[in-house]
Amino acid sequence: AQSVTQLDSHVSVSEGTPVLLRCNYSSSYSPSLFWYVQHPNKGLQLLLKYTSAATLVKGINGFEAEFKKSETSFHLTKPSAHMSDAAEYFCVVSDYANDYKLSFGAGTTVTVRA
Amino acid sequence: GAVVSQHPSRVICKSGTSVKIECRSLDFQATTMFWYRQFPKKSLMLMATSNEGSKATYEQGVEKDKFLINHASLTLSTLTVTSAHPEDSSFYICSAVQPRDFNNEQFFGPGTRLTVL
Numbered sequence: 001a002q003s004v005t006q007l008d009s010h011v012s013v014s015e016g017t018p019v020l021l022r023c024n025y026s027s028s029y030s031p032s033l034f035w036y037v038q039h040p041n042k043g044l045q046l047l048l049k050y051t052s053a054a055t056l057v058k059g060i061n062g063f064e065a066e067f068k069k070s071e072t073s074f075h076l077t078k079p080s081a082h083m084s085d086a087a088e089y090f091c092v093v094s095d096y097a098n099d100y101k102l103s104f105g106a107g108t109t110v111t112v113r114a
Numbered sequence: 115g116a117v118v119s120q121h122p123s124r125v126i127c128k129s130g131t132s133v134k135i136e137c138r139s140l141d142f143q144a145t146t147m148f149w150y151r152q153f154p155k156k157s158l159m160l161m162a163t164s165n166e167g168s169k170a171t172y173e174q175g176v177e178k179d180k181f182l183i184n185h186a187s188l189t190l191s192t193l194t195v196t197s198a199h200p201e202d203s204s205f206y207i208c209s210a211v212q213p214r215d216f217n218n219e220q221f222f223g224p225g226t227r228l229t230v231l
Contacts, residue, residue, distance in 0.1 A: 032219075034219075042225070044209075101163070102148075104157045
């Protein structure tokens with residue numbers, strides 16, 4: 001079975017400081033991993049994805065994530081937070097054993113202080 | 115590319131009525147679409163997988179007679195909430211997969227906010 005655990009339900013940072021959102025996954029097979037962002041009352045936007053290529057994945061808006069198989073982690077980082085980064089972030093896993101259905105983490109709410 | 119739309123974006127209805135939500139892939143043909151439900155400040159819960167030309171596959175605990183799904187064409191799937199009640203109020207999101215995408219990346223619609231009075 002596949003699952004995702006987002007270790008922080010809420011992260012608060014000051015504008016211009018680094019952001020770290022932690023995610024651990026469980027998958028019996030080679031997983032695909034995604035980070036999505038959701039702004040209030042909006043749909044989901046893909047930030048980045050890992051699909052068995054390079055372990056360090058760069059996404060949009062300055063975000064990046066590193067796939068660490070030994071730690072079963074896929075943490076999301078950004079060097080310098082912007083006010084527009086305030087949103088809900090979801091770590092997502094899928095694998096072929098589950099018909100590529102997506103399993104979502106519980107989400108991390110990011111607030112950015114001016 | 116890979117744009118998915120939903121209509122309506124917001125709907126308010128009376129208890130006991132039925133509501134239809136449309137999900138369209140605008141620039142690609144989607145043989146598979148998914149329907150999710152999201153409660154306030156919660157994560158997305160997969161409701162069903164919609165396959166063009168065949169019956170939808172529902173996740174455990176989702177009432178198929180309550181949530182009717184039709185995938186009549188390669189660009190359109192509909193979710194009908196029948197005899198809606200206040201507990202059906204939620205944010206409904208669809209997604210679509212491009213054919214021959216071995217990564218099976220899902221492209222999400224903007225969501226539909228349903229409020230049942």
